Amino acid sequence: MTARQPQPRDEAGTRAVRDVLGLVLLPAPLLAAALTASFAGGGTRRWFGGGRSESLRAEAQAAKDAAAAAFYALDTAQRDLRISIETITAVDSSPGARRAVEEFAALGERIDAASHAYITAVDSYDLDRDDLESSVATRARTELDTARGELEQVKKQLDRFERDLGPLLESAETQLARLAPAVERARQALLSASTALDAVRGSGLRADDLAARLASLGPELTRLNEGAGRHGVPATLQRADGVLRDAEAVRAEAERLPERAAEIDKRLVSLRTRAQALANRARQVEPVLSELRRRFSAACWQDLQPVPEQAARGVRQAEEKLREAAAAREEQRWPDATALLSTVRALLNSADEAVSAAGERLRRLDAVAKDPQQETERARFAIRDAQRLAMAGRHTPDPRHARPLDEAVARLERAVAGLEGRHPDYWHFLQETEAVRGVVAGVVEQIRGERGGAGH
Structure with missing residues (x-):
C-alpha cells in the first residue's frame, strides 16, 4: 500500500x-x-x-x-x-x-x-x-x-x-467528488421524465401507470434534497443512482408510448385478419381428412380426427381475446393489451399448426405411396455414409458406433417389410425412416466429436 x-x-x-x-x-x-x-x-x-x-x-x-x-x-x-x-x-x-x-x-x-x-x-x-x-x-x-x-x-x-490514512481518505474523497454530480443527474433525469410524460399526455394518451411510477420517486427526491449530512454519502449515492435509473426508464417508456400505441393498433388489425383467414382454412380440413380416410389405412389419419374442432375452438378463443385486447387498448391499459395480443398469437399459431398438419400429412403420404423406394434410399444412404465414417482409419469399427448402426439397418428393413400387404401403414413407415436418420445422425456427431477432441 x-x-x-x-x-x-x-x-x-x-x-x-x-x-x-x-x-x-x-x-x-x-x-x-x-x-x-x-x-x-x-x-x-x-x-x-x-x-x-x-x-x-x-x-x-x-x-x-x-x-x-x-x-x-x-x-x-x-x-x-x-x-x-x-x-x-x-x-x-x-x-x-x-x-x-x-x-x-x-x-x-x-x-x-x-x-x-x-x-x-x-x-x-x-x-x-x-x-x-x-x-x-x-x-x-x-x-x-x-x-x-x-x-x-x-x-x-x-x-x-x-x-x-491516505488510501482511506482518497477513497472517501472520490465518493464525495461523485456526490454532487450524481444528485444533479438524478434531478435532471426526473425533470426529463416529467417533461416527456407531459408531452405524451398532451397527445391524448393518459399514461397513468407511468405517472404513478414517476410519483413514487417523489419521496426519494425529498431524501436527496435533505442531503448526505442526514442520510450519509453511500446511501445518498445509491439513492441518486436508483432515481436516475428509474426516471430514465419512465422517460424512455413515455417517449416510446405513441409508437407502442401505434404498434398495438397494427397488431390488432393484423391478428384479426389472420384469425379470419385461419377460420376459412379450418373449414378446408374436413375435405382433407375425407381424402385421407378414402385412400389410406386408419393408422395414417386417426390422430388427425380432432383437428377440425381444435382449429375452430382455437380461432374462437383467439377472436375472444382479440376483443379483450381491443378493449384494453381503448382504455389505454397498455400492458394488458400487449399480453392479450401475445395470447392471441399463441392461439392462432397452435390452430395454424393443426390445420397445416392435415395438409402436410396428405402430401407426404401421397409422395411415399407413389415411390416408397425414394424414402428408403434416403435412409440407406445416411447409414452407409455413417458406416464409412466409422471405418475411416480403422480395421474394425468401434462397437459403440457399430452397434447403433447395425440396429438402424435392421429397423429400416423391418419398416420396408411393413409396406407389404393390402393396406400398408405408410405413416408408420415414414416415422420409422425418420427415426433411423435421427439415430444415424447422432452416431455421426459422436464420431466427429471424439475425433475432434483427440485432435486437440
Whole structure:
C-alpha cells in the first residue's frame, strides 16, 4: 500500500468539505492566550545586567519560540487531520475506517498531554522579569526544550498516521467528488421524465401507470434534497443512482408510448385478419381428412380426427381475446393489451399448426405411396455414409458406433417389410425412416466429436 503524502489544505478546501458533509469542526485542545503570548514575546523588555545572565535569558526565549512553533505546527496538523477523519467517517463505515477513528482518538490524547506540558512550561516562567535568575532561565530552557521535543515527537506520529490514512481518505474523497454530480443527474433525469410524460399526455394518451411510477420517486427526491449530512454519502449515492435509473426508464417508456400505441393498433388489425383467414382454412380440413380416410389405412389419419374442432375452438378463443385486447387498448391499459395480443398469437399459431398438419400429412403420404423406394434410399444412404465414417482409419469399427448402426439397418428393413400387404401403414413407415436418420445422425456427431477432441 503506497503511503499518501500529506497535502496542505487551504481555507477554501476546508469550507468545501464542510459544505458537502454538513459537518462542524470541533476546536482543537489549545489555549489561544498561551499561543499568543508565546509569539508576542511579552511586550517591551527591559534588559539589565548582561553577560552570562542575558545569554541564558536569550536561550530560554529561543527555546520558548521554538516550542511555540512546534505547538502551532502540531495544532495545525491536528485540525487538518480532523477534517480528513470526518470526511472518512461520513463515507466509510468499514472496520478500517473505525480503526482509523480509534487511532486518531488515541493520538489526540497524546497531543493533549504534550500540549498541556508545553502550556505548563510557558506559564511557569516569566522570561521578561528584570530579576530573572540564571538558574531559572536555565530551568525554563530545559523544560521548554523538553516540551518542544515531545510536541515534535507527537507531530511525527501524526504525520505517519496521516500517510497511512491516505488510501482511506482518497477513497472517501472520490465518493464525495461523485456526490454532487450524481444528485444533479438524478434531478435532471426526473425533470426529463416529467417533461416527456407531459408531452405524451398532451397527445391524448393518459399514461397513468407511468405517472404513478414517476410519483413514487417523489419521496426519494425529498431524501436527496435533505442531503448526505442526514442520510450519509453511500446511501445518498445509491439513492441518486436508483432515481436516475428509474426516471430514465419512465422517460424512455413515455417517449416510446405513441409508437407502442401505434404498434398495438397494427397488431390488432393484423391478428384479426389472420384469425379470419385461419377460420376459412379450418373449414378446408374436413375435405382433407375425407381424402385421407378414402385412400389410406386408419393408422395414417386417426390422430388427425380432432383437428377440425381444435382449429375452430382455437380461432374462437383467439377472436375472444382479440376483443379483450381491443378493449384494453381503448382504455389505454397498455400492458394488458400487449399480453392479450401475445395470447392471441399463441392461439392462432397452435390452430395454424393443426390445420397445416392435415395438409402436410396428405402430401407426404401421397409422395411415399407413389415411390416408397425414394424414402428408403434416403435412409440407406445416411447409414452407409455413417458406416464409412466409422471405418475411416480403422480395421474394425468401434462397437459403440457399430452397434447403433447395425440396429438402424435392421429397423429400416423391418419398416420396408411393413409396406407389404393390402393396406400398408405408410405413416408408420415414414416415422420409422425418420427415426433411423435421427439415430444415424447422432452416431455421426459422436464420431466427429471424439475425433475432434483427440485432435486437440
